[in-house]
Amino acid sequence: xxxxxxxxxxxxxxxxxxxxxxxxxxxxxxxxxxxxxxxxxxxxxxxxxxxxxxxxxxxxxxxxxxxxxxxxxxxxxxxxxxxxxxxxxxxxxxxxxxxxxxxxxxxxxxxxxxxxxxxxxxxxxxxxxxxxxxxxxxxxxxxxxxxxxxxxxxxxxxxxxxxxxxxxxxxxxxxxxxxxxxxxxxxxxxxxxxxxxxxxxxxxxxxxxxxxxxxxxxxxxxxxxxxxxxxxxxxxxxxxxxxxxxxxxxxxxxxxxxxxxxxxxxxxxxxx
Amino acid sequence: xxxxxxxxxxxxxxxxxxxxxxxxxxxxxxxxxxxxxxxxxxxxxxxxxxxxxxxxxxxxxxxxxxxxxxxxxxxxxxxxxxxxxxxxxxxxxxxxxxxxxxxxxxxxxxxxxxxxxxxxxxxxxxxxxxxxxxxxxxxxxxxxxxxxxxxxxxxxxxxxxxxxxxxxxxxxxxxxxxxxxxxxxxxxxxxxxxxxxxxxxxxxxxxxxxxxxxxxxxxxxxxxxxxxxxxxxxxxxxxxxxxxxxxxxxxxxxxxxxxxxxxxxxxxxxxx
Numbered sequence: 397x398x399x400x401x402x403x404x405x406x407x408x409x410x411x412x413x414x415x416x417x418x419x420x421x422x423x424x425x426x427x428x429x430x431x432x433x434x435x436x437x438x439x440x441x442x443x444x445x446x447x448x449x450x451x452x453x454x455x456x457x458x459x460x461x462x463x464x465x466x467x468x469x470x471x472x473x474x475x476x477x478x479x480x481x482x483x484x485x486x487x488x489x490x491x492x493x494x495x496x497x498x499x500x501x502x503x504x505x506x507x508x509x510x511x512x513x514x515x516x517x518x519x520x521x522x523x524x525x526x527x528x529x530x531x532x533x534x535x536x537x538x539x540x541x542x543x544x545x546x547x548x549x550x551x552x553x554x555x556x557x558x559x560x561x562x563x564x565x566x567x568x569x570x571x572x573x574x575x576x577x578x579x580x581x582x583x584x585x586x587x588x589x590x591x592x593x594x595x596x597x598x599x600x601x602x603x604x605x606x607x608x609x610x611x612x613x614x615x616x617x618x619x620x621x622x623x624x625x626x627x628x629x630x631x632x633x634x635x636x637x638x639x640x641x642x643x644x645x646x647x648x649x650x651x652x653x654x655x656x657x658x659x660x661x662x663x664x665x666x667x668x
Numbered sequence: 669x670x671x672x673x674x675x676x677x678x679x680x681x682x683x684x685x686x687x688x689x690x691x692x693x694x695x696x697x698x699x700x701x702x703x704x705x706x707x708x709x710x711x712x713x714x715x716x717x718x719x720x721x722x723x724x725x726x727x728x729x730x731x732x733x734x735x736x737x738x739x740x741x742x743x744x745x746x747x748x749x750x751x752x753x754x755x756x757x758x759x760x761x762x763x764x765x766x767x768x769x770x771x772x773x774x775x776x777x778x779x780x781x782x783x784x785x786x787x788x789x790x791x792x793x794x795x796x797x798x799x800x801x802x803x804x805x806x807x808x809x810x811x812x813x814x815x816x817x818x819x820x821x822x823x824x825x826x827x828x829x830x831x832x833x834x835x836x837x838x839x840x841x842x843x844x845x846x847x848x849x850x851x852x853x854x855x856x857x858x859x860x861x862x863x864x865x866x867x868x869x870x871x872x873x874x875x876x877x878x879x880x881x882x883x884x885x886x887x888x889x890x891x892x893x894x895x896x897x898x899x900x901x902x903x904x905x906x907x908x909x910x911x912x913x914x915x916x917x918x919x920x921x922x923x924x925x926x927x928x929x930x931x932x933x934x935x936x937x938x939x940x
Contacts, residue, residue: 443903444866475866478873482916569870572844572878594716594747598841601750606844631715644754 398430398466398543401459402438402523404446405484406502407474409438409524416526420535430543434523435459438471445476452476453483456506460484460492467542470499470506472524473563477505481575485509498522498542501589501657504566508575511560511666519561519585519655520549520663534659541663551585551654551662553616558668561585561618561655568599571606579612582668583650586638587618589657593630596620597637604645613668614648619656670702670738670815673731674710674795676718677756678774679746681710681796688798692807702815706795707731710743717748724748725755728778732756732764739814742771742778744796745835749777753847757781770794770814773861773929776838780847783832783938791833791857791927792821792935806931813935823857823926823934825888830940833857833890833927840871843878851884854940855922858910859890861929865902868892869909876917885940886920891928 402409414434421429437455440447447455459468484506497510497517507517520541521534528534540546551559560577564586570576586603588596603609620634632640635652642649654662674681686706693701709727712719719727731740756778769782769789779789792813793806800806812818823831832849836858842848858875860868875881892906904912907924914921926934 444898444900475870478870478877568841569874571874572848572880573874574877576844598747598750602841602843602845605750605846608844626716628716 397428399464400430400432400467400469400542401462401465402432402434402469402471403455403459404438404471405452405456405480405506406445406476407472408441408446409434409471410527411439413471413523413526417523417535420532421539424536424539425543430539434471449479450483453480453487456480456484457487460495461487461489463491463494465495467496467498469538469542470503470522472522473499473501473503475502477502478569481505481509485513488513496542498538500561500661501563502566504562505570505575507666508562508570508577511577512575518663518665521661525659528659530659534661537663549663551664553653554664557583558613559583559585559664560666561587561653561664564588564596564599564603565591568602571602571608576608579608581613583614583616584609584612585616585618585653585655585664587653587656588620590622590624591620592624592626593632593634593637594626596634597632600637600641604641604647610645610647612647614650615642616650616653618653619658621657669700671736672702672704672739672741672814673734673737674704674706674741674743675727675731676710676743677724677728677752677778678717678748679744680713680718681706681743682799683711685743685795685798689795689807692804693811696808696811697815702811706743721751722755725752725759728752728756729759732767733759733761735763735766737767739768739770741810741814742775742794744794745771745773745775747774749774750841753777753781757785760785768814770810772833772933773835774838776834777842777847779938780834780842780849783849784847790935790937793933797931800931802931806933809935821935823936825925826936829855830885831855831857831936832938833859833925833936836860836868836871836875837863840874843874843880848880851880853885855886855888856881856884857888857890857925857927857936859925859928860892862894862896864896864898865904865906865909866898868906869902869904872909872913876913876919882917882919884919886922887914888922888925890925891930893929
């Protein structure tokens with residue numbers, strides 16, 4: 397039986413998440429359901445965060461370094477992973493390199509750092525997604541990926557292709573730091589939510605003006621949802637923006653990716 | 669008589685700006701008022717921008733490379749300098765290195781690039797500031813700096829101290845690109861407007877986790893105004909945030925700077 401540990405590197409997880417997630421796991425797997433262990437830290441409250449920086453780092457390391465867990469599943473994004481990421485990475489022990497990590501959005505800081513540290517990481521649904529419209533589909537996908545490695549949970553264009561995925565705003569704030577991913581030979585998939593298009597434009601300028609972004613084997617654009625209206629209107633759409641900066645950087649724009657802040661968010665297993 | 673050229677690298681300038689600015693100059697200097705030339709490009713309209721990227725770059729180079737101008741004064745921030753900055757920097761001719769450049773906010777992309785190119789640049793009021801409450805004070809300060817180099821227009825703590833100044837969000841999006849400033853031996857002054865505190869926190873993580881930010885001789889925090897309320901409240905204030913990331917980076921936090929998106933915004937002449 398697989399054992400999955402859930403920790404919250406940023407914002408606090410909703411109290412209803414464990415029951416909702418376990419009910420979906422029971423329906424999927426009955427007696428073979430994985431053991432999903434929610435670290436008590438997920439429910440701590442410290443201002444904006446699920447507990448103080450040190451508590452979030454310690455909870456992550458509790459589970460990452462415990463050989464009894466097969467996977468660490470991030471509970472939720474929000475904000476805060478960058479505040480505990482140095483301590484999280486500096487505390488990794490050998491057992492941490494033998495498990496799988498799954499999350500997206502703000503948790504991308506840890507995906508990037510864990511990828512650089514040689515761990516197996518994937519961009520995909522988190523426990524908090526239970527509350528989305530059709531959220532059970534997202535939780536089912538995450539569990540089938542974590543438990544079975546089911547191929548149909550993966551973003552379809554990643555078949556046989558080295559790829560990584562990030563939130564645009566998060567990746568922009570990793571450029572030039574120890575968390576900056578090595579994109580050489582990998583397709584970069586990008587998504588975002590709740591931003592002005594002018595900010596998406598500025599962040600793609602940033603990513604694709606840096607040696608980091610320019611090393612990518614290509615860019616695919618996931619969903620850019622809940623765009624905040626601009627005054628005056630931005631005129632360019634999200635895909636025109638991506639094409640513009642890709643062309644300027646000499647990086648191939650490869651089309652759309654089936655990822656985003658929604659229940660359709662497919663899994664991108666970092667590879668290459 | 670000094671000759672000042674005004675161009676708009678990002679958003680369009682208000683049509684009322686030339687009359688308002690020239691009236692202030694006439695009151696200050698009467699017959700000795702500087703010749704303030706607003707490039708027609710300032711009033712172009714192309715979606716979000718003051719004309720297409722190529723038009724904004726060409727207007728900048730018209731004035732930057734013209735030995736008849738003593739200074740290039742940026743009209744307004746908004747958004748768009750990063751879209752024309754490569755062309756602007758690649759087109760610089762020797763005359764561009766013999767003048768002064770003044771602006772802030774989005775225009776910080778050009779301040780950073782021009783500073784790296786060996787030009788004299790300063791962070792301070794722009795023509796658009798005429799419309800702020802007490803905006804005449806900001807315009808008067810800009811003109812007295814550009815025309816006379818008046819010492820009392822300068823941010824007081826910069827006396828005898830090598831310093832630079834940037835908008836926090838703009839500097840974050842320059843890290844790891846050709847526009848990234850060299851902060852070695854210089855005090856970094858930072859300001860911002862209209863952001864969530866969690867974003868200020870994330871951007872200071874970024875700046876102070878990069879070799880760029882860690883090279884700074886110290887950090888001073890200007891005003892962080894019009895903060896967007898956070899849910900839940902962010903708990904930490906702007907100065908606690910700055911102290912946190914400075915301490916983590918081993919960079920001295922030196923206190924407040926008298927800069928910001930307001931009419932009190934003092935001039936920081938880049939030095940060191």
